[in-house]
Amino acid sequence: xxxxxxxxxxxxxTVEVPDRVTLADTLRDKLRLxxxxxxxxxxxxxxxxxxxDGLAVRSCLMLAVQADGAAxxxxxxxxxxxxxxxLQDAFRRHHALQCGFCTSGILTTMHALLLEEPDAGEHRIxxxxxxxLCRCTGYIPIVEAVLEARAAYAQAESGA
Amino acid sequence: MPMLAFRLATPRxxxxxxxxxxxxxxxxxxxxxxxxxxxxWRDIERDTRLAVAQPLLAEAVRHIAHYQIRNRGTVGGxxxxxxxxxxxxxxxLTCEAHIVAVGPRGERExxxxxxxxxxxxxxxxxxxxxxxxxxxxxxxxxxxSFKELxxxxxxxxxxxxxxxxxLDERGCMRALHVGAFGVADKPVRLLETEAALNxxxxxxxxxxxxxxxxxxxxxxxSDIHADADYRRALLETxxxxxxxxxxxxxxx
Numbered sequence: 001x002x003x004x005x006x007x008x009x010x011x012x013x014t015v016e017v018p019d020r021v022t023l024a025d026t027l028r029d030k031l032r033l034x035x036x037x038x039x040x041x042x043x044x045x046x047x048x049x050x051x052x053d054g055l056a057v058r059s060c061l062m063l064a065v066q067a068d069g070a071a072x073x074x075x076x077x078x079x080x081x082x083x084x085x086x087l088q089d090a091f092r093r094h095h096a097l098q099c100g101f102c103t104s105g106i107l108t109t110m111h112a113l114l115l116e117e118p119d120a121g122e123h124r125i126x127x128x129x130x131x132x133l134c135r136c137t138g139y140i141p142i143v144e145a146v147l148e149a150r151a152a153y154a155q156a157e158s159g160a
Numbered sequence: 161m162p163m164l165a166f167r168l169a170t171p172r173x174x175x176x177x178x179x180x181x182x183x184x185x186x187x188x189x190x191x192x193x194x195x196x197x198x199x200x201w202r203d204i205e206r207d208t209r210l211a212v213a214q215p216l217l218a219e220a221v222r223h224i225a226h227y228q229i230r231n232r233g234t235v236g237g238x239x240x241x242x243x244x245x246x247x248x249x250x251x252x253l254t255c256e257a258h259i260v261a262v263g264p265r266g267e268r269e270x271x272x273x274x275x276x277x278x279x280x281x282x283x284x285x286x287x288x289x290x291x292x293x294x295x296x297x298x299x300x301x302x303x304x305s306f307k308e309l310x311x312x313x314x315x316x317x318x319x320x321x322x323x324x325x326x327l328d329e330r331g332c333m334r335a336l337h338v339g340a341f342g343v344a345d346k347p348v349r350l351l352e353t354e355a356a357l358n359x360x361x362x363x364x365x366x367x368x369x370x371x372x373x374x375x376x377x378x379x380x381x382s383d384i385h386a387d388a389d390y391r392r393a394l395l396e397t398x399x400x401x402x403x404x405x406x407x408x409x410x411x412x
Contacts, residue, residue, distance in 0.1 A: 042162035131226025
């Protein structure tokens, strides 16, 4: 067992983890942050995507011990004070989710993308979305929601 | 990590290199480019200097896996994993890169042609660690192309091809290098294609004949996604397109 202290959604959390447990399993089973979903467990489906030090990564391909000291944002960290983020709100209005299993991974991925590239075009959004499998929506409403949410990120970046 | 998840690998000891400094350096000099083992795909994508200093590498990296994987996947990891369908081993082999390894007996440089031995098997000793990959300097006027086909964006390629050459003042190809991946149990150079075309003009008929010559000797992989005949036809098509694109692309 190793003691690690990642900063999860803005709060430093110390937790004891077995050396070979993934970050995904630690988030879900130890910290009860079950918004992070686990499906393929080998880095293909994207459901477990979280943001580690600003980058969208697969939490099933990281061991929890590798996250010691890292700043982690999970889907639970996207909304503030019970209010949906602009991206989440756009997903709701565009019906960009049906069963919702893939949604947390898509939200975290698109959040990280738009923080870095608020002007990402449809082609770029689709390219990045290729790392998240969704079997319900056919992606069109997801792309529409992300395109719409860009304005909020551009505004935040310009400091308005 | 997928190897652990599938229980294909059960190493007794796992070492995380996160805190080892100096391995994430990209050095671009007159001799060429050196990529540290911890350089991530993302770093290569975002380094605008590499688009000029190693354009074939920069183009190949865009085909690697997905956004989230490119945020973490590294040069050293890909070389050590040695997947026969992976892009970087193919670039290393085609570009005659050298892989720098360090172990208890010191440092050694392994030519890519001697590094990849079989699927997921390399010349690395159990107590050695990759620290860098060295690519020689890229002439500005060099022609190149990188082509691959996968069933979905980000999937491993069913087949892929990398081609580069220089054109002399008579319009003949020099220093032609032709690589293929995803088709055999490791990345391969099509040496017969190279030998047939080096010093020749890139006429379509001659290129087509040389491609056939190069692929005829390959023992093609066959799996549920593509049988051997399909893979051979696919590789020939990709190589034809690669030669076309290399010719049409105006040198930077």
